[in-house]
Amino acid sequence: MTTTVPVRAASRAVLPLSVGAAVAIALGVYGRLHEPTGVAVNVAGFSSPQSVKAWLTTVAVVLAVVQLVSALALFGHLKGLAxxxxxxxxxxxxGRAAVLVTLPVVAHCLYALGFRYDEPRVLLHSLLGCFFFGAFAAKMLTLSRSDLPRWLLPAVGGAVFTGLVGLWLTSSLWFFTTFGIIR
Known part of the structure; x- marks a missing residue:
């Protein structure tokens, strides 16, 4: 009888993880089927839409590091901040700010560029974008549920962080090393 309680708790994780997977797949399908417009979001003060994306993603990664440190403190792993x-x-x-600054980036990527697979870096970036928002959806669904396994929230939070860092590596870092920080 003691083994059924963890099994039941783990089975409750199926819903948020399934919704996250559905979000990731839906974004990928939309990005692939949608005819890219080439119309991009540009913001005054930036030299190009790619520059906007690179800097907004960099801001999101900095905020994600704040997320990581504060999560470690919340879970009692940083004694000085606990x-x-x-x-x-x-x-x-x-977290809210990090997601907010990624929204213009994802709108640009999906609307203007679509899901691309013409080179390995771009394919990995497209896959990571879908993964990131799927993991984010799963994380949001785990926050308000106390009946889920204790490992689920840190796992999906770590997936969101990993996805965002991967996006930064395949886009912003590539952009900065290819075109420079100030362009």
């Missing part, structure tokens, strides 16, 4: 009242709000707001 129990501080401001850590929870910093964690929530840095």
């Amino acid at each position: 129990g501080r009242r401001w850590v929870g709000p910093v964690h929530r707001w840095s």
Whole structure:
């Protein structure tokens, strides 16, 4: 009888993980079937839409590092920050801000460029973009549920972080090393 409780808890993880997988697949299918427009989002002060994407993704990664550190503090792994009242709000707001700055990037990528597979870096970037938003959807669905296994939230949070860092490596780092930081 003691083995059924963990099995039931683990089976509850199926819903958020399935929704995350569905989001990832839907984005990939949309990106692949949608005819790319080539119309890009540009922001005053940036030299190109690619520059906007590179810098917004860099801001998101910096905020994701704040997320990682604050999550470690919330889970008691950083003794100096554990129990501080401001850590929870910093964690929530840095996450919100990170997702907010990625929205123009994903809109540009999906709408203007679509899901591409013409070179390995671009294919990996397209796959990571779908993975990131699928993992994000799964994470959002795990936050309000107390009946899920304790390992699930850190696992999907780690997947979101890993996906975002992978996106940065395959886009922003590539852009900065190819074209320079100031363009």
